[in-house]
Amino acid sequence: MFQVSREFAPPFSLISPFFTVGSLLYLVAMLLLPTFGADSVRYDISVVAWAHLFLLGFVMMIIFGAMAQLVPVVLEVGHFSVDFYYLIWPLLAVGTAFMAVGFAFLPSLLPFGGLMVLVSMLIFLADTILTLKKVERISLTVKTIAVTNAFLLLGILIGFAMSLAIGAGVGVDIEKWLGAHIVMVLGGYVTLTIVGMSMVLLPMFGLSHGFDETPVNRAFKIMSAGVAAYFLGALLDSDSIRFLSLIALFIGTGLYLWQIWLIYKTRARKESDIWFKSMVVGYGSLAIALILAPIALIGRLETLALTATWFLVMGFFTFLINGHLYKIVPFLVWFERYSPLVGKRKVPMLADMVPKKAAEFQFWFTAAGLVTAGVGLLFGSDELFKGGAAFMATGAVFMFYSIRWMINFTEGLED
Numbered sequence: 001m002f003q004v005s006r007e008f009a010p011p012f013s014l015i016s017p018f019f020t021v022g023s024l025l026y027l028v029a030m031l032l033l034p035t036f037g038a039d040s041v042r043y044d045i046s047v048v049a050w051a052h053l054f055l056l057g058f059v060m061m062i063i064f065g066a067m068a069q070l071v072p073v074v075l076e077v078g079h080f081s082v083d084f085y086y087l088i089w090p091l092l093a094v095g096t097a098f099m100a101v102g103f104a105f106l107p108s109l110l111p112f113g114g115l116m117v118l119v120s121m122l123i124f125l126a127d128t129i130l131t132l133k134k135v136e137r138i139s140l141t142v143k144t145i146a147v148t149n150a151f152l153l154l155g156i157l158i159g160f161a162m163s164l165a166i167g168a169g170v171g172v173d174i175e176k177w178l179g180a181h182i183v184m185v186l187g188g189y190v191t192l193t194i195v196g197m198s199m200v201l202l203p204m205f206g207l208s209h210g211f212d213e214t215p216v217n218r219a220f221k222i223m224s225a226g227v228a229a230y231f232l233g234a235l236l237d238s239d240s241i242r243f244l245s246l247i248a249l250f251i252g253t254g255l256y257l258w259q260i261w262l263i264y265k266t267r268a269r270k271e272s273d274i275w276f277k278s279m280v281v282g283y284g285s286l287a288i289a290l291i292l293a294p295i296a297l298i299g300r301l302e303t304l305a306l307t308a309t310w311f312l313v314m315g316f317f318t319f320l321i322n323g324h325l326y327k328i329v330p331f332l333v334w335f336e337r338y339s340p341l342v343g344k345r346k347v348p349m350l351a352d353m354v355p356k357k358a359a360e361f362q363f364w365f366t367a368a369g370l371v372t373a374g375v376g377l378l379f380g381s382d383e384l385f386k387g388g389a390a391f392m393a394t395g396a397v398f399m400f401y402s403i404r405w406m407i408n409f410t411e412g413l414e415d
Helices: 012-035 045-075 082-104 107-132 140-168 174-206 214-236 239-265 274-299 302-337 356-379 382-407
Strands: none
Touching: 012 045, 012 082, 012 302, 012 382, 045 082, 045 107, 045 140, 045 174, 045 302, 082 107, 082 140, 107 140, 140 174, 140 214, 174 214, 174 239, 174 274, 174 302, 214 239, 239 274, 274 302, 274 356, 302 356, 302 382, 356 382
């Protein structure tokens, strides 16, 4: 477990907009989800708009906010320039909006939105890379941050080139590079970032220790090689290389799931709070995706591939992010507002800073929606998919409420 020092921790006023805007865009994305059907998610260009709204506006926004706090703490050095983060979130938010509208209605907006997203991410990468240069102890998490940021750079450059192709007619083979864009960003950055950070957060929140880290070290190497190989396959336009790279990603993911099981077996904290239940659904979704994806790849089964993607993105990414927000946000609020009062007056426990009923409603509605919509995709049922999407939209309302409630928590400060 790491210790948080005020020397390294950025002010909460810098981080909170990432969580507020991210949860708001998550709510917007979930409210739009029931407008799609089980078939339209395959072919409709508006799905591409929705995917960018969700992945950039929610997934990336929350990850960047969390990394603003976690990077200096994990690396045990201060940010190169913490003020960079005051630029990142508005650029990313406006760029995401432009890209979503551009894909859905006005393609000429795509280059502008793409440029704003690119600049926001380049600022993030610049601060992270310059912060890494000050690190003396190289751990798995440090390696993960370095490698994932390299993949993110390649992924966003490819994405920006494709936005120019759609919005400005620049000659880029979108069909050739689309897969590389997805794998570099979702596999190379998002998933590997989760792998690295989970080795800090899961043992800390679950009070796990003494477990073997061999599986995750191997998973990191294999998954990194798989992502790099996919980029090479796209560069050479080789289906064989791309196929082998995906197999490597499946193997690496399997090893990572084994590592999670080892951490689970050694945990000392046994209560099933909202964080733990979210981890169960998240990693359960990853296991389902890992079972379905190889079958879909070998059998070229589009429906199974779509269902696997659903459980990866809406199950694994969503539940891990939302679950950790119920730990991270209360801690940051407590650290900012209450830690100076320790020993001087009574301060709340972290568990008191979570809206328990709203969190439970969020969890159960979202979990029910995940499963129902996933079954709808698998069997091509519009009714099941829309019903599940409506459940997830309801859960997102409670999630947004929970985030605002936790950020605005001031109980005991009025005295």
